[in-house]
Amino acid sequence: MKTNLNLRTVNVTRYITPLREGGSLPALAEADDDFKYVLKFKGAGHGVKALIAELIGGEIARALGLKMPELVYANLDEAFGRTEADEEIQDLLQGSQGMNLALHFLSGAINFDPVVKTVEPALASQIVWLDAFITNVDRTFRNTNMLLWKKELWLIDHGACLYFHHSWSNWEKHAQSPFALIKDHVLLPQAALLKETDVLFKELLTPELLLEIVALIPDEWLQWEEVEATTEELRNVYLQFLLTRLNHSEIFIKEAQNAREKLI
Template structure:
């Protein structure tokens, strides 16, 4: 059965340059389709959990019709990086053999600056709602994780969301959390239509859509050593978390409204 959220898979052919961002080390790379990508490595930082967050967060943004660069699975051959002179990068490449995640590189894009670019109340409310829903801690004045490309706003970097998965204890409690960190969101001052957006977005994120999204998580990314859960058990917890959080969206919507 066709899944509307299935991604293309590309093979990485050339490592161009590291993009040092925080604790992770993504790279600009080229693939066998001749496009350039921002490549996120399974061997970096929080490993496959960061890739799962990037994937699920991005797929939800796509379901909500927000703009983000195309996501693709990116295969890294075992021979890739053997000639890399930088030892840290070589270790990262060797530790990331297999399936990784990449975002289409938006050539010429500039970092969103709230002082320069005004975002209307509807779009600001949509993005704040998304980030409150997926518990994304990383869209602040310090690091907006948005780009302006062709005069439009594009969302990037969702690897810090869904942080409940760094500890499975009390995931049900996390699902109903108000997400107090929304107070630091760069677009919160403009987000005056959260209740309206809440109704619209809850209608878009049907149980079927959420299931399609979590079904795109590669089985290989759900083989964890720090849990007794099976891969399908982990997949089901992601689905239950998202559904529970959606069913209780008034909790995080009220928190965001009160923080404005």
């Protein structure tokens, strides 16, 4: 697949500190471009599938005009981490040699607190629509996965979306699911413009754009022992999942609207 979208590739030069609030033990790291990044490791938790979810979810958010830190491919040299004293972290680094994923670190950003900050209906509806579309289970009051940076709301951490790929069976059924977990979304009470958002976003997310986003998945992240499929066949399932879900968006929009009515 050819794509007009491009992610930069950086080489990680310094492991600064683990970010232990993340379940997959991401880290703050520095790269050879002298920028700091939140580094997500393919050797952690759900492995490359979490990175694929992070990549697809993040780039769809960006394509929809939502604020997202820059995503980059982050290369870990085989010698990296050998001097790390913490055995758990050393194992993580050694198991993540090669291509990983990182988000540009937003220095000075603070966690979004829904008690303190109110999000206006248009933006709330856009974020709820996004998360219902990509089946993101992780934007709740317990863990909002949003930051306030320079007085703007930024989205982070999409590694828990597209959870159908952890079983990789009956993806067609998952693609047309109503996504009942949207009832727990932190911004659902403010999302009063879901129908209008649906019209707008379905125009923006063309098949060509989704094809370009899926094409960003590196081949080395698609070498799965548990399935007999080529890298292109796996990419195509992701594409078809997204296209099917988009074409049946009324299913998850109705679910979100019904859940919201119960809250207000």
